[in-house]
Amino acid sequence: MYARAFLEGRLTDAHLANYRQEVGERAGGEFVFIVEVGGKEAYSDPLVIEPYSLELLGGVQQQLKRLGYDPGPVDGIFGPKTEAAVKKFQRDSQVLDMDGIPGFFTKRELSQS
Numbered sequence: 767m768y769a770r771a772f773l774e775g776r777l778t779d780a781h782l783a784n785y786r787q788e789v790g791e792r793a794g795g796e797f798v799f800i801v802e803v804g805g806k807e808a809y810s811d812p813l814v815i816e817p818y819s820l821e822l823l824g825g826v827q828q829q830l831k832r833l834g835y836d837p838g839p840v841d842g843i844f845g846p847k848t849e850a851a852v853k854k855f856q857r858d859s860q861v862l863d864m865d866g867i868p869g870f871f872t873k874r875e876l877s878q879s
């Protein structure tokens with residue numbers, strides 16, 4: 767939306783003020799790269815970025831981080847910090863077995879949080 771508005775000369779400071787992404791929040795939207803060379807500007811095609819799916823471990827890590835749990839870096843690697851964050855989420859949910867595995871039921875609870 768913002769990329770198209772920018773390319774059509776309709777992007778305002780209000781558009782930018784309304785776009786905020788917190789650390790750990792899912793990234794998503796349309797983006798345009800702008801390059802200025804020799805006083806001329808060139809624009810990329812709009813790049814659409816979709817957030818990680820909860821089917822991928824990176825998506826589980828992003829959602830845990832968004833909810834205030836610390837899975838470590840969002841890197842798609844199942845390490846001790848991710849396991850501990852999953853266990854804390856499972857414990858706090860009060861409906862999940864606390865096994866540290868981001869399986870079907872844990873992902874379902876994450877998607878509803």
